[in-house]
Amino acid sequence: MISYIIMLIAFEGIDGSGKTTQAKKLYRYLVAKGIPVSLYREPGGTKLGEKLREIIITEEMDERTELFLFEASRSRLITEKVIKDLKKGKTVILDRFTLSTLAYQGYGKGIDLEVINEFNRFATWGIEPNLIVFIDVPVEVAIKRLKNRTRFESKEFLERVRRGFLEIVKDKRNVVIIDGAKEENTVFEEILKTLSGIFSI
Numbered sequence: 001m002i003s004y005i006i007m008l009i010a011f012e013g014i015d016g017s018g019k020t021t022q023a024k025k026l027y028r029y030l031v032a033k034g035i036p037v038s039l040y041r042e043p044g045g046t047k048l049g050e051k052l053r054e055i056i057i058t059e060e061m062d063e064r065t066e067l068f069l070f071e072a073s074r075s076r077l078i079t080e081k082v083i084k085d086l087k088k089g090k091t092v093i094l095d096r097f098t099l100s101t102l103a104y105q106g107y108g109k110g111i112d113l114e115v116i117n118e119f120n121r122f123a124t125w126g127i128e129p130n131l132i133v134f135i136d137v138p139v140e141v142a143i144k145r146l147k148n149r150t151r152f153e154s155k156e157f158l159e160r161v162r163r164g165f166l167e168i169v170k171d172k173r174n175v176v177i178i179d180g181a182k183e184e185n186t187v188f189e190e191i192l193k194t195l196s197g198i199f200s201i
């Protein structure tokens with residue numbers, strides 16, 4: 001009996017949306033169920049990707065240069081980890097993926113969306129998630145949660161990014177929008193409810 005199907009699941013959302021927490025929760029949940037699963041973050045997830053992440057976070061640069069670095073990290077992750085894991089029959093959870101680039105570099109920083117779509121396709125070999133979990137929170141809620149963190153984007157920027165995410169997911173069929181303003185465990189229950197329709201978990 002097939003008790004699960006192999007999937008690529010991406011978590012997306014603005015900074016402070018709680019997507020990292022939820023991605024980790026799902027990872028631990030699936031591990032506990034005995035389902036072979038990997039979790040990677042973007043930027044990062046590979047040795048090179050983690051070095052690129054460090055550069056992206058610490059260096060000042062223009063948005064085009066930054067776009068290349070995000071895509072380089074993604075390309076390495078897809079080639080070194082994601083394709084291999086999926087071939088081995090593992091489910092892969094990604095903490096951020098291509099929609100983040102559309103939302104942040106496109107809607108947030110004004111880079112042409114068509115260019116980003118092309119770069120995304122190139123970096124991923126056209127691989128798309130089976131499911132994208134978009135965790136949506138009002139910017140005010142996100143900013144309150146981010147208070148103690150060092151990296152801090154402006155409210156206006158995060159508003160543009162959030163509107164971007166909402167615009168992108170509007171007509172995508174593989175996306176579920178989860179209300180991330182609720183309590184952590186309630187949000188996770190919602191995610192599991194969605195997944196149980198697809199996974200037999």
Ligand code: TYD
Nearest residue numbers: 015020041042043070096097100101104105
């Ligand atoms: P993330 O790891 O989610 O943030 P945190 O350090 O708070 O856990 O992502 C790092 C930052 O990179 C975040 O501000 C979003 C940004 N980002 C982009 O601008 N474009 C992208 O394509 C990706 C993947 C991330």
